Amino acid sequence: MSDQFNASAGILSLLPPADRTAQVSEALAAFIEAARLKTGDRLPPERHLMSALGVGRSTIREAIRRYQALGVIDSRKGSGNYLLKPISKRTVHMPLSLDTENLRDVLLQTLQVRRGLECEAGMVAARMRKADDLLEIEAKLEVMEKAHHTRGASGPEDLAFHLAIYDATHNPLFRQILEQMRETFEQFWSSPFERVDFARRSFPFHRTLFDAIAAGDPESARVETLKILEIVEEDIKEMSR
Known part of the structure; x- marks a missing residue:
């Protein structure tokens, strides 16, 4: 698993300022697709994601929490975060919104x-x-x-x-x-x-x-x-x- 996480350094990179949680969510989806993770595979540890993406622990956890709510990621205490469903930037849920200024x-x-x-x-x-x-x-x-x-x-x-x-x-x-x-x-x-x-x-x-x-x-x-x-x-x- 450590080799897989080390290899992610070329996929995950520092994020520019903006909506950090949304960016982390997109980065995770892209990583899962590029690394070809399957159902049951473990995601990189939080400290690795923090370092690779240049964000704080609270931002990582908020992105993970959103995926948990969507039934995509399972967090196991003392073990880590595991993929429940394969996702990509194309298949991950798209938030519903209303395009109006009123x-x-x-x-x-x-x-x-x-x-x-x-x-x-x-x-x-x-x-x-x-x-x-x-x-x-x-x-x-x-x-x-x-x-x-x-x-x-x-x-x-x-x-x-x-x-x-x-x-x-x-x-x-x-x-x-x-x-x-x-x-x-x-x-x-x-x-x-x-x-x-x-x-x-x-x-x-x-x-x-x-x-x-x-x-x-x-x-x-x-x-x-x-x-x-x-x-x-x-x-x-x-x-x-």
Whole structure:
């Protein structure tokens, strides 16, 4: 394996400044294709990728995490990262995005997808959640609540809460779909219209959504999710005028 990793020096090279995580993802896909790695093969160690690509460990791990969510890479503690599916720059997933300069249209169109996806995720999580899942969701909720009370906005923390619900479904497709729409989905948590109060009125319903999931009540989880997204839609329309 060491000879294979040493040989990668001619394939992997320093990256120019830009979106580092996206570049690392592309570099990994190109390397996997050029090295002809197969299902079950181990990827170069993180320290090797850091040195070869000139990026930090957090960037390498974020790229690996995205591939994990897509079911492409399996990370084994103490062993390394292994390829679950052969990929290349041509076959690796292409993120879905909306090519428009109108933020209002982007958000409303993405909201239609969010409504179907998150209502279903909440219902499935209410049926499938385990004790550890509830601890994780509530921990993310408490961090979100603290951020909300401290600075009046909780975008990243809000996203982490919803991701914990996705994970509680124990269906990896929810995460995979999100990864493919990450760019458009994340616009909901990045102060759209430069308004830190965007969708702030939905804050209390995150706690009631958690309560519904904890109670194992799929219908209530659906209703509470709809309450959140209805406020989001109202604010999109109001703040984009």
